[in-house]
Amino acid sequence: MHRRFVPAARGTTNALSPPTALAALSALAVLSAGSVTPAAAQPAAGQGAPAPREVTAAEARTDAYLNPVRDRPGPPRDFFVRLPKGGDLHNHLSGAVSAEYLIELAAEGGLCIDTATTTAVTPPCGPGTRPAADARTDRAFHDALVRAWSMEGFPPGQSGHDHFFATFGKFGEVTWRHRGRMLAEVADDVVRQNQFHPETMVTPASDGARRLADEVGRDDDLAALHRKPVAGGKLDEPVAEARKEAVGAARTERAGHGVDLVHEDDWQQTARTTAARRIAVEVPFTSNAQILGGKGADHPFTVYRRYGVPVVLATDDPGVSRTGISHEYAYAAAAYGLGCPG
Ligand SMILES: [Zn+2]
Known part of the structure; x- marks a missing residue:
């Protein structure tokens, strides 16, 4: 990535x-x-x-x-x-694989979706979540997940950087399992x-990069985030x-x-x-x-x-x-x- x-x-x-x-x-x-x-x-x-x-x-x-x-x-x-x-x-x-395939894997595995963030989470499906399997029958829910987990429907001409990278966090609970x-x-x-x-x-x-980011303090400005461990001697x-x-x-x-x-x-x-x-x-x-x-x-x-x-x-x-x-x-x-x- x-x-x-x-x-x-x-x-x-x-x-x-x-x-x-x-x-x-x-x-x-x-x-x-x-x-x-x-x-x-x-x-x-x-x-x-x-x-x-x-x-x-x-x-x-x-x-x-x-x-x-x-x-x-x-x-x-x-x-x-x-x-x-x-x-x-x-x-x-x-x-590498399509959002549709990831949704099916999430459904098969009984995972849940946090409806506020469209993020896959572990069961049981508590308040604010719903079963990923709902996407098999609820077309609007399915399509919203496809858009959240990929660049599908992303407006052309806008910077897709943030949306692109956010997808990995949303479907991460699916990918590490499969x-x-x-x-x-x-x-x-x-x-x-x-x-x-x-x-x-x-x-x-x-995983190491994630730990390092937590250690030096996360920053939405990626350039600033990169400078922190360099300044601290933790990165070359x-x-x-x-x-x-x-x-x-x-x-x-x-x-x-x-x-x-x-x-x-x-x-x-x-x-x-x-x-x-x-x-x-x-x-x-x-x-x-x-x-x-x-x-x-x-x-x-x-x-x-x-x-x-x-x-x-x-x-x-x-x-x-x-x-x-x-x-x-x-x-x-x-x-x-x-x-x-x-
Ligand atoms: Zn790459």
Whole structure:
């Protein structure tokens, strides 16, 4: 749930590799994941990305199909669902499944809903609460929960930051109980979306972060909250410093989010180093737009590509965002003209 550029913690993720049509994948790998190296990439002064590889015949055929339909109204959704996709390398298990699925899990488990806060709580269902199972028959109650537990119906153009993060507290009583069921749901979606390498994250460190926030005193101003443990010596450098250090560390292979790159000091050098070390940046467009409002020309995606930084499309919290990896591909194709090759 981190919203900044943070090094992906290797060893804390669970990889799933269900059988899918691998044979068809290689032709489309440029659009999918790993090393997207646009012809226009401009690694600086001899350091940075390797030369673009040759376009395969299958990639050329796919691009020939995609180009005429890319900008038509009613995007070719089915194309992006069927497109073999490499990996969703940035997916949080706690935010990965739909609100509808979480409501059903809450109902099955006999949990209750605090009606004032739309938060799942343990039974018995006392005053001010009602059984989650009511949502099976009360459509208005069900829909109110879906809106509270996801970005469904959130007004466009407003900052969704607070609503987005509040969802995790509302359905948290459900998610910690059902990691196995949720993982199975994620795996099913991998097959539906024709992916072959998902990684979904659990974040055991979040308990420690919660304790630290309680210790230093919570603050609605997140920047102020972050400064408190830094000032008290309980936490290391601010995020920008952490980014530079992470990029400089030889062991870093991937970085999550990364939407604030261009607002940092000496970001060009950070971008060059990221490209030279082939550190991939995971980009979840929908999540970025909902939380931070960064999309289209405001998003540093084109900067990453210009510097030859490897980028991979990701979903972040697709259940909360009401998105999926196929939608992220469709968005990239429409907004940035990505094709085969990228
Ligand atoms: Zn994330």
